[in-house]
Amino acid sequence: MRRITLWLLSTVAALVLLFGYRTSTMGAGGGAGTFAAGTGSGGGITEVTAVQVPDGNVRDQQINGYAVPILRQQALAAQSARIDTVSGATVTSDGYRESLQAAIDAAHLG
Amino acid sequence: MSMTTPTGELDRRAWVVQVMGWAVERAARRLTGLAEHDVCLNAGGDVLLRAAPGRPAWRVGVENPGRPGELLDVLERVDGAVATSGTARRGAHIVDPYARRPAEAVRSVTVVGPELLWADVYATAAVARGADALDWLAALDGYAALLVDAAGRVRATAGWPGTRHRGRVGAGR
Numbered sequence: 577m578r579r580i581t582l583w584l585l586s587t588v589a590a591l592v593l594l595f596g597y598r599t600s601t602m603g604a605g606g607g608a609g610t611f612a613a614g615t616g617s618g619g620g621i622t623e624v625t626a627v628q629v630p631d632g633n634v635r636d637q638q639i640n641g642y643a644v645p646i647l648r649q650q651a652l653a654a655q656s657a658r659i660d661t662v663s664g665a666t667v668t669s670d671g672y673r674e675s676l677q678a679a680i681d682a683a684h685l686g
Numbered sequence: 687m688s689m690t691t692p693t694g695e696l697d698r699r700a701w702v703v704q705v706m707g708w709a710v711e712r713a714a715r716r717l718t719g720l721a722e723h724d725v726c727l728n729a730g731g732d733v734l735l736r737a738a739p740g741r742p743a744w745r746v747g748v749e750n751p752g753r754p755g756e757l758l759d760v761l762e763r764v765d766g767a768v769a770t771s772g773t774a775r776r777g778a779h780i781v782d783p784y785a786r787r788p789a790e791a792v793r794s795v796t797v798v799g800p801e802l803l804w805a806d807v808y809a810t811a812a813v814a815r816g817a818d819a820l821d822w823l824a825a826l827d828g829y830a831a832l833l834v835d836a837a838g839r840v841r842a843t844a845g846w847p848g849t850r851h852r853g854r855v856g857a858g859r
Contacts, residue, residue: 649807655837663768663796664749 690761707769707803710734714802732769734802748848751794751834752855758796759832759839767802771795771809772834780813791816793836798847799829 695843710729717725718736725759726744735744743762750758751772761768771780782789797805797810808829812819821845830845834855842851846847 611804647746659745659747661726661728661733661744662731662749662757663728663733663770664751664772672835 691804706730706732707801708807711802721815732802732806733769735763737764748832749794750855752838758834758855759850761798761848763798763847766798766800767805769797769802769805769809771806771813773813773853778839780810783818784813789814789816790821791836792833793838794834795819795823796832797829798831799826805829 702830703775706729710727710732711734714725714727714734714736715722717727722738724735724737724741724744726733729748733746735746737743741764743764746761746763746768747757747763748759748768750756772792773780773790779791781787792815795809797809797812799805808823808826808831810821810831812831815822818835820831820843821840822830823833830843830847832840832842832846832848832850835844836839840850840853840855841857842848
């Protein structure tokens with residue numbers, strides 16, 4: 577029995593999962609990051625892995641510089657408090673909203 | 687919740703709130719269908735989770751809006767959703783549609799309930815609502831909430847499953 581934990585850095589990541597798009601097909605700004613944390617039998621976080629982090633342009637790299645340490649910090653805080661995940665105010669940026677719009681347009685929903 | 691700006695234009699940000707919960711719930715169906723796996727999906731702070739019968743509950747930390755990175759409360763859940771809206775990460779970005787200015791009376795609202803879409807909508811609407819948000823949240827069927835106002839005062843509705851029901855957090859921003 578395994579437990580799966582996913583951090584979806586943005587709504588785009590959810591849309592990527594939903595529609596099965598690869599972020600590389602979205603063009604500039606279509607960034608999404610997905611982290612997976614493996615949990616051991618005792619319930620503690622044993623590993624944090626960046627499954628998918630976009631770095632296709634300068635904006636992606638700027639967002640990564642901001643977001644990746646926050647996610648790792650959350651993972652460490654979670655470990656010390658024996659918690660699996662953290663609910664908080666949305667971690668996002670104008671860049672991600674622009675990306676979401678690009679994703680919606682690409683899906684012909686906009 | 688208003689879908690238009692004061693000038694009458696469609697406010698796409700309001701749709702982002704709706705799309706996020708909806709998309710995450712749809713995405714999670716692929717995961718919740720996996721046999722012998724428990725699922726915890728966190729989309730930028732909004733959490734959807736499920737544990738199989740007999741399995742230990744997920745432990746979900748609620749971020750302290752006065753000190754992001756520290757925890758205000760911890761919840762144990764076997765299924766459902768936990769959604770938080772507030773000013774801790776992006777400032778006062780939620781607009782009171784009646785006053786037509788950013789809502790600042792409430793710093794953070796965390797809502798627990800069966801569906802992520804509605805937990806997310808209720809949390810954001812409560813921040814926009816401001817002063818009487820706790821009474822409004824208390825009347826929601828099947829959902830419970832923890833609220834931190836601008837002064838740092840912490841209050842919860844009667845059904846809040848955590849251990850923290852009142853108190854204070856630091857002033858923060």
